[in-house]
Amino acid sequence: MTGIRGLSVFISDIRNCQNKEQERLRVDKELGNIRTCFKNEKVLTPYKKKKYVWKMLYIYVLGYDVDFGHMEPVSLISAPKYPEKQVGYIVTSCLLNENHDFLRLAINMVRNDIIGRNETFQCLALTLVGNIGGREFAESLAPDVQKLIISSSCRPLVRKKAVLCLLRLFRKNQDVVNVDGWADRMAQLLDERDLGVLTSAMSLLVALVSNNHEAYRSCLSKCVKILERLARNQDVPQEYTYYGIPSPWLQVKTMRALQYFPTIEDPSTRRSIFEVLQRILMGTDVVKNVNKNNASHAVLFEALSLVMHLDAEKEMMSQCVALLGKFISVREPNIRYLGLENMTRMLMVTDVQDIIKKHQAQIVTSLKDPDISIRRRALDLLYGMCDVSNAKDIVEELLQYLSTSEFAMREELSLKAAILAEKFAPDLSWYVDVILQLIDKAGDFVSDDIWFRVVQFVTNNEDLQPYAAAKAREYLDKPAIHETMVKVSAYILGEYGHLLARRPGCNPRDMFSIIQEKLPTVSISTIPILLSTYAKILMHCRPPDLELQNQIWTVFKKYESCIDVEIQQRAVEYFELSKKGAALADVLAEMPKFPERQSSLIKKAEDAEDTADQSAIKLRAQQQPSNALVLADPQPVNGRPPPVKVPSMSGSLQDNELAAQPHSHPNGTLSKLEPQAPSADLLNDLLGPLAIEAPPGGMPTDDDHDTIGAEGILDTAIVPVGEQTHTVEPIGNIAERFHALCLKDSGVLYEDPYIQIGVKAEWRGHHGRLVLFLGNKSTSPLTSVHALILPPVHLKMELSLVPETIPPRAQVQCPVEVMNIRPSRDVAVLDFSYKFGTNMVSVKLRLPAVLTKFLQPIQLTAEEFFPQWRSLSGPPLKLQEVIRGVRQFPLPEMANMFNNFRVTICPGLDPNPNNLVASTTFYSESTRAMLCLVRVETDPADRTQLRITVASEDPTLTFELKEYIKEQLIVVPSGRAPTPALPAPVPGPVAQPLSPAVAENDPGALLTGLL
Structure with a gap:
């Protein structure tokens, strides 16, 4: 197997592998062969080296690590023949990055090719530097690259690559381009007739003027002439015409460069630009060809940005808004998105708000678009265009949309609705109505600041x-x-x-x-x-x-x-x-x-608002090696730690809105106090805008305040290490925190003096997503952080990588993907540990991925409910049990509890007012959507007992749901396991009579089932 044929055979072998394991074995075998050949340098000819380097590149492209042999492609760069030199340049560009040590060895070899007379070698060298050139390349090669650009003897192909290479070097080190010397040369480059060189030069100009626009003022008129040449005269070779559009890439780059210059005052120049822009605006429309749409719209939207930058006349602005109005009504989602985004940017221009309001109905329609990105842009646009005249309509639309919007948007949606209601309220009673509706429809996503404000x-x-x-x-x-x-x-x-x-x-x-x-x-x-x-x-x-x-x-x-x-x-x-x-x-x-x-x-x-570009920049800046996101606190000011919010103390209100809530006075009496000095809010500090509400208490009993859970599970264990002098105790009742999170989707799961673990969850069908917020409360790092999820057999759970160290006053977000396989009451356990100083803390926490999280409320009518109830005739699909030792609370409170379980009460189905009838839908991978029916019969004479009937088409689901509801109803003494309920004989009378059956012809009598 010699020559390139060996590479072809290797590729065929890889393609013929039946599975990933066979492919890996074949790759490992080939890597071993390559490693052996590289060690035997006596028989390694340049031709064989080229063959093995090609194989290395192919293996790397397949996604395998190639951690040896990097010097071989670098050495091929100095080969005298083109085939070997080409391989050296290509593979070096792919395998190495600008910080690789071996790349420094190639600088002189690359320079020799750049200053040589072989244009093919020059192009290879310039391409390498343009792709992976770093700061050292910039300092060594910039003068030689600049000589190629201004050389009259170089062909356009070489000059084009040289310009792009200089752009890369300028981005790595701005000092390599002398402003005084390059301003005139840059203007000369813009006179180039070859559009390839001109397009590259315009990319370089955009980078230069973004750094110093005054130095390149002479290029402004040249840019205007280029636009006239492209858009008005269409003096463009056929190979640079894309679907009838003259060089759209050059048009976009030229208009972007013009936006870095201050507003143009010269009348003739402004007139020339506006003539070109008018032609672009009039000549752009939506056609069936997608490629042509993409090119023409790229030019159009850049022209719109330039129109806004130049502060054009109102007539042209009106024309721009009208054009965008057409775009937000087309079917193509990309065009609608761009139309909404640019219309939002148009709001920054005066005198166009009234014109944009004419498209309000279409913008509201975009709020219901299937694409969430379009819905976000529509929300931003409605928020920006709102004023006194249309505030009522917009806020009502937002409130209506709030009920159906996804969780990802509700927090932003509720915040913006509250702000618009406050800023543009025609009267304060309307403002109160809006805020109360907001809390009613999106309580979990309404921040405390909103209700603080309405109370104020x-x-x-x-x-x-x-x-x-x-x-x-x-x-x-x-x-x-x-x-x-x-x-x-x-x-x-x-x-x-x-x-x-x-x-x-x-x-x-x-x-x-x-x-x-x-x-x-x-x-x-x-x-x-x-x-x-x-x-x-x-x-x-x-x-x-x-x-x-x-x-x-x-x-x-x-x-x-x-x-x-x-x-x-x-x-x-x-x-x-x-x-x-x-x-x-x-x-x-x-x-x-x-x-x-x-x-x-x-x-x-304002802090939450980001443009699309800013969001992309932030996303890139926040990328970490793992999926966990570390957010550090602001730096201290004047040597003092940054101020923190006053915590929303139990029953008290934050100082920045409602300060004077009665607090306890040190002498034992209550008095009205001035706002307290800021103290560490363990959740607001660490989680910032994603702060989770203080831990809800669920429905605790009077005595249920111990660290050990009511189910008898030890939730935490502190492990002493070294010279530990005290024990780290958790703050608050861990069992209560867990039960509270079973009823809502955000809260605190665990807290001790050093760390706080918060949870925010989203559930859809049989899928769920938990985000664990690991917040370091101390001013020292937490080390040896370890997290492992022990899921029950019915759940598939995947936790993202958790960093071993959490910096001081920082927060880590760790997503957990959850999939429900089948119904079960078993819960997953988070095995979490960390080290603080000499304290090694280990804790096992139950995660609130419980059975009811995979329920979806559904309210049935009598016509829908009774046929289903009749079809489930008896055990094991319909189970009934009398439960004694029930907590005593009113029927509305019990109904509220079922609603918290995602089980919807169906009013009017049972004529007995002491009974409850409910329905829900359960989702799992094995059962998919499964309807569940529940009936609860209470005895007014004895609230400590009731009879519950649960029915579904899956016997396991019926049993598990019945047992789960029973566990929530029984009084559990602190530190003891639940008292098992006595099963009711089926069929037969119960020990103590509950609700009597209704009249024979009453449809509610059908609910008696097995009674």
Whole structure:
């Protein structure tokens, strides 16, 4: 096997491999053969070396590492014959980069070819330098490359490559191009008739004027003449005409170069440019040929940028907007995207906003486009074009779109809707309506800043307070509302609920009752707000209502022994203050008005706004060797650490919006304090704009506050190492954090004095994506970081690479891909460990990829529900069980719990008001979409027991879902396993009668199933 035939046979062998393993074995065999031949230099002729180097390149192109033999292609560069020299240049360009040590050895060989008289060798050398030339090449070869450019004896092919080579060297070291000497030469280059050289020269000019436009002012008129030559005279050879368009690449580069110069004042020059631009605008339209569209639109959109840069007359601007209006209505998604993006840029130009508003309907239609990138551009455009005249329409469209938008857009969407409502509100009551709708539809994606702001407006406007209180009361009537809505409603009713005393259903007792229904479902961070609300309700209750007072005192006493310090202190102090009668009104007086200040929402939106180019630059800058993304804190200023946000303390409000929430005074009494000094917000600091809400508490029992989970699983273990003097204890209850994340998709999974692990998740069908936020809270690095996921057999989980070190005050994002194979209640475990100083911390955490995450709510009508219910006649597809030891809570609260499980309550299907009927759809790889039906029958006389019936077409799913719901309903004493429920005999009567069957002809009787 000799000569190039050996390479052909090797390629054939690779193509004939049946699988990847055979291919790898064949490649390893060939690499061993090549390595052996390279060691025996006596028999290694240039011809054989060329053959083996070609094989190395082919293996490298296949994706295999070639970590030897790099010197062989470098040595071929000095070969006297073209075939060997060509191989040397090509393979060196592919295998080596500008920082490779061997490349320094080739500088002199490359220089000899550049200054030689062989044009073929010159082209090979210039191509190599133009591709991988670095700073050392720039310092050594720039003068020789410049001589080739200005040489009159060089053919255009060589000069073209020399110009591109100089562009590469200039980017690596700007000092290699002398401004004083090259300004005139650059102008001479633009007189070149050969379009290949001219296109390369224009690329060089763009780089030069972006660095120093004044030095190349003489090139401006030359650029205008080039545009006239291309667009007006069309003096272009046929080989440079692309689908009838004269050299579109050169047109784009020329117009881009003109945008680096200041606005042109010379009338004749402006007239010439605008004539060319007018011709481009008039001659561009959408045709069926995709290639022609791409070329013509590239020229058009660059022309639009130049029109905006030159601050053209309103007539031309109007023409540009009209043209873009056509583009955003075509079917081709790429054209629609470019039309929306450029129309957004047109908003920066004055006097065109009114013209853009004419296309508002089409822009709103783009919000429903299947392509998310088009939806993002449409959102940016609507946000930018909004003013007082169209604010109501745009905000209503955004609110309507919010219900169907994907998770990736909801945070930005809700933020922009809130800002537009604030900036352009025709009246403040409309603003309150919008914010409350926003919280209701997208609670998980509404930042705390938004509801802080609405409370500030309500506090500062007395006329608005009764209206806001009435709206808050309306939302609390809903059976299932987001926790953020509970916060804002409770806060407003606590402050201004007494203004509604004369309205039906708004007396103190009614308000306490409706808020108390929400208390078991909220997290620990919300409970202090509700306690403050109770205290204020009690304060405004005149004359005193003893029954209401006893009910509120019962709540206070319940939380006097709470493990959370702030909840405990508030409960104790409110209870003592409420005994003092009128003194309570002095301490809990109405909140004072907030000082007027600019909204922090606007700055937050400005920080989040990026153009497409900026986003691409940021993405490239943030690329890391692994999939994990490390974000460091800002550098200290004047030797002091950067300021941090005040944490959203349990029940308190951040200082930049709502500062004067009652806090505990050091002497044991409550008083209104000025904004507190910033303290470390463990989540806001580390996660920044992706900050996750404080950990929700799920539905804990009174005693469930231990570190060991209620299921008996040890969630954390601290391993002492070396001279450890203390034990690292977790902050907060890990079991409660896990249960809270089972009900929502973002929160804190684990926290100790050194690290905080947050979770943000998105679930679609049987697929899910978790992002673990590993935040280093300390000022020292965390080392020996190790994370391993131990998934159960029913889940496929893939964790991206976690860096071994987390820098001080930095955050790492680690995505986890999840796929559900079949129904099961088993949970995945994250085995996480790190080292801080001499402390080696190891912790095992359950991940909230539980059964209910793969449910999709669906609400069925009677016509849809009953046929499915009848078709599932009995075990194992329909299972029924009587559960005793159930937590006692009202039926609406139980309905809210099912909604949190992604199981939708279907109202009106069961005529018995003490029963609940629900439906959902389960997704897994084995079952795909599977309908699940649930019925819960409660006994009004004994709330500690109920009967549950679950039905589906998969027996495993039926059993697992029934058991999961049962686990959530049973009271679990702290540190003990759940008490198993007693199964109901099937069929046959239950031990204690539950809801009786309804009349024989009532369709609800069909639900009795196996009773």
